[in-house]
Amino acid sequence: MNRIEREDALELDRADRLAAFRDRFVLPEGRLYLDGNSLGALPRATSDAVQRVVSAQWGQDLIAGWNAHDWIGLPQRIGAAIAPLIGAKPDEVLVCDSTSVNLFKLIAGALLLRPERSVILSEPGNFPTDLYVAEGVAALRGGVRIDLHEADSIAEAIDETTALVLLTHVHYTTGRMLDMAAITRAAHAKGALVLWDLSHSTGAVPVALNESGADLAVGCGYKYLNGGPGAPAFLFVAEALQTQIRQPLSGWMGHDSPFAFEDSYRPAARLDRFLCGTPSVIGMAALEAGVAQFRDVDLPALFAKGRALSALLVRLMGERCAGFGFQLASPGNAEERGCHVSFRHADAYPVCQALIARGVVGDFRAPDRLRFGMAPLYTRFADVFDAVAHLETVMRDRLWTEPRFQLRGRVT
Structure with a gap:
């Protein structure tokens, strides 16, 4: 050669x-x-998009922008645009908060779905925020431990005590891409859930969440999606789980009727329950411009x-x-x-x-x-x-x- x-x-x-x-x-x-x-x-396109939101929308329409420009719909709208990149349905992806915050929501929610189980299974060298957040959730929950196994032995390590398998699809240092479908099948065979971190996958490699039977996923907006420094992140919850899973950050945007201003929390019927606080409109506008670059690819x-x-x-x-x-x-x-x-x-x-x-x-x-x-x-x-x-x-x-x-x- x-x-x-x-x-x-x-x-x-x-x-x-x-x-x-x-x-x-x-x-x-x-x-x-x-x-x-x-x-x-x-x-x-991002500079014009952000300037338009700042000057023409916020500057001229002030608070009316929430309805006039559908700022309130940004989490769902951008989520639907990301969905084809990760093999998901449009109503299974939501843009909100950061990757770390979304990890907290989904890890906690998964443990609530498996209250009789006590193990979060991951690999050594997983991205630190994934492990750190898992440690934090485990400490709050009590009685939960984190077991780390090398990626090649993850499937064999899953047993009846495993509540959640937490893995990164493409490893942040090695770039190794795990077999999402095989690991998900192994987890489901033992009754466990799987949460995939797609931060180094989305927009770079094929991802087939629905085809693989994936339960939960998170991902980053500022890497291959070109959303800008600290861009909002996204989360995925499989359609079948959306009415079952609870998330602990019961902020007002996740309420079934946020503008009813009720004293007690009622979670939104489906994916919107994973919203928490008010979306960052300027950051969302930049991410929407970044994701739009994939529209005709x-x-x-x-x-x-x-x-x-x-x-x-x-x-x-x-x-x-x-x-x-x-x-x-x-x-x-x-x-x-x-x-x-x-x-x-x-x-x-x-x-x-x-x-x-x-x-x-x-x-x-x-x-x-x-x-x-x-x-x-x-x-x-x-x-x-x-x-x-x-x-x-x-x-x-x-x-x-x-x-x-x-x-x-x-x-x-």
Whole structure:
């Protein structure tokens, strides 16, 4: 097999049927952005959308905007737009709060549905907020413990004591993609529920919640959905569970008739019961613009491009950066990983900083991971080639050893 050259990457870009979507995003000149798995790029439509809400709607219509512009319907409207990306029905997805808050709601709700069971099952190294929130719910509930098993043994670990299996579909560091359908079947066979974190999946890889029989899910709005820093998150509750499950954050927006202003709480009939407080209209407007970028995308082509981009990165690293101490920390098979790829390296942090100084934006995850995320809506094959070429230079010339690259900020 011949070594890949830049012209090969450019040829892939010329053949890319999704190439025109890149023009919908603001991507600074001279920067190779391979961190869309942490924060998606700004869609060009977002600034106008937010300005319209601020100036024309809030500025001119004031409080009348709740009805005049259906601000009150944003959680359901954006949820319905996200639904096709995760294989769900429009009335099974709701945009609200943050991923962490939605985890709390759904973990607590799942435990209430299985009061005779005492175990939340997850894997070591799951995204910290998932484990931290589970710990918090378990402490409030009392008598609940969290058992951690490696992903390969999760299915076998499920038994009659398991109330909930809590897993991330695409792992935040390794990029490993779990078999949602198989694990869900194993859980249901033992009477347990499953809650999937889709934060590193939605908009990047195929997700089939209904086809897999999934019970519950949460996801992030600011990664591949391009909703902006701290964008609202979403949750999914399977239609069959919506009238059974209770959530503990019984805020007024989850009331059956919030504007009746009753003293006692009556949960909304179905998914709306998972609302809590007033939606952040400006944040919702930005997320709605981000999600809208997927409206006319050929999703199978999008997911195929994501796999091809990650496969190119892995191959180029093998061809150009072998011998520099990198170890692939993601699955070698592109079918088994998401759209980000991680490499272990003893000096991953300063290497990452040296790359950023050269305009190549990936990220570092403690303790030793260098992570590159390909967002198929706007990442080019040539971007991947050029990023690896820069990394080769950083390593060959030992640029990462400069003292300035050893200093760590509050956000790493």
